Amino acid sequence: DAKTTQPPSMDCAEGRAANLPCNHSTISGNEYVYWYRQIHSQGPQYIIHGLKNNETNEMASLIITEDRKSSTLILPHATLRDTAVYYCIVRMYSGGGADGLTFGKGTHLIIQP
């Protein structure tokens, strides 16, 4: 799986959009970009994933650059409950089953009141 690079920490004001960057310059054509987060004392939580196109769901938006070497997770209106460590993970999906995830150090997002 391709390696990812994320800033170790970020601050964001409550109510503002939180933009979390991720570099994955060695991504291959059949690798997806996944985002998970871990809120303190809880298990990791799936947020969103994408291959080429930008994606949006009820939690967040994922913007993937045209060359796919980087992406940005956007939390449109951050709340205090969004304080967590956010992981950007790049991996292949093998149909029928799915391989284990490789978590890096992630970005510790702190939402300030």
Place this chain on the structure above:
Amino acid sequence: EAGVTQFPSHSVIEKGQTVTLRCDPISGHDNLYWYRRVMGKEIKFLLHFVKESKQDESGMPNNRFLAERTGGTYSTLKVQPAELEDSGVYFCASSQAYTAIYGYTFGSGTRLTVV
């Protein structure tokens, strides 16, 4: 639907003892995964079951760890004998085969402390 359930939530044991962690995946999920986070380190993949079969156990640290999933339902992870470096949080996750692309559902984890 009920989420992934892990039991116990906390366990404190002495070095050399045996501990068994249990994971109940979401009903109908064929894929079951074990991960752990050792203090100060990243979350690491341990192994992957597809139903009752071990698909990938490349992350298991050594032969003191034994995972089973008899009948393809719940899974257990036994550590015998436990060592100090086994302390950490053990997470279980599950997914259905055809929805695995959408990500996994994780349990809240078991915090294991070996003293």
